[in-house]
Amino acid sequence: MTKDDLRFAARGLGLSALGVCDASPAPHLGFFDAWLARGHGAGMGWLAASRELRADVDALLPGARSVVAVALDYGRPAPPVPGRPRVARYALGRDYHKVLRSKLRRLAATIEAEGFACRPCVDSAPVFERDYARLAGLGWFGKNTMLIDSHRGSWFFLGLILTTAHWEPDEPALGGCGTCTRCVDACPTGAIVFADDRWGVDARRCVSYLTIEHEGPIDPALAAGIGDWTFGCDVCQEVCPFNAERPSQPLRGARATEPDLLRDREWPSLLEIETLSEERWDLLTRGSPLRRAGLDGLRRNARINRANASIPKDESSS
8 A cells, every 4th residue: 555545545534634754752752751840731640641652652553663644624713602602613513533533443444454553543642643743744833832734724633543554754844933923922821931942832821721621710810811712722723824814715724524523513601501410511512522621610611701701690691
């Protein structure tokens, strides 16, 4: 099987890009260690616990020789609606882990048919997917640490297939932000910071971390920066010039490759979310990324959103 065969199979699955790199140790392991040492990993203790697995993909698939990196576009406008939850674009529809993992498994099956071993990985696996995707030519690191394709922007998911098969690696992606600091300046909580000669994100201040992973109360100063975001945050991508809106299409790279992934759910009002029962929450979040925040987390976020908008407590949900 050639790389062209692999790309043809990927396009048939609705994937928007594919590249290959060698299964070498992750280049950013040292930066990752320093990032954790500064406390920028916040309460995500599993990151340090899985450090040794992240160090080398051979720990995940012995004998791995290549990493196949793929992208799946998801970008499209998602204007906020007053009094309703504001959700990061990637989480508007079905859980992308399930959608992308299914595609990766089907793509891996075409490689396995040639007699090679494979291990599909979405971002829940302990692997530096952005490191390998950059080496495979899918994009370069922006100041907001997102992987950016100079032509398609950054609205895409990443998935990897570790495999014992080998192909000539693609050229790593080249590009950069130059002097642009729009994402740094626009971050509502100042989470994009410069340390150890490179840009990174301090999760302790990041709205995405605070609204999804953080448990318990949120510091009032940070809560004010959360604004109307109920789950996740897209600010650093929305202001990025590489995601600039154009008259001919909603956003760069915005192709509806997966209807279930992009279809909006009908979310109740913020007021209703504050008082959601466990049964209602269970039904509401099945198959949705919002389940990650938990019932208490969503209630807390809704309270913060309403406080930031100064919505009266006795306002009816309309």
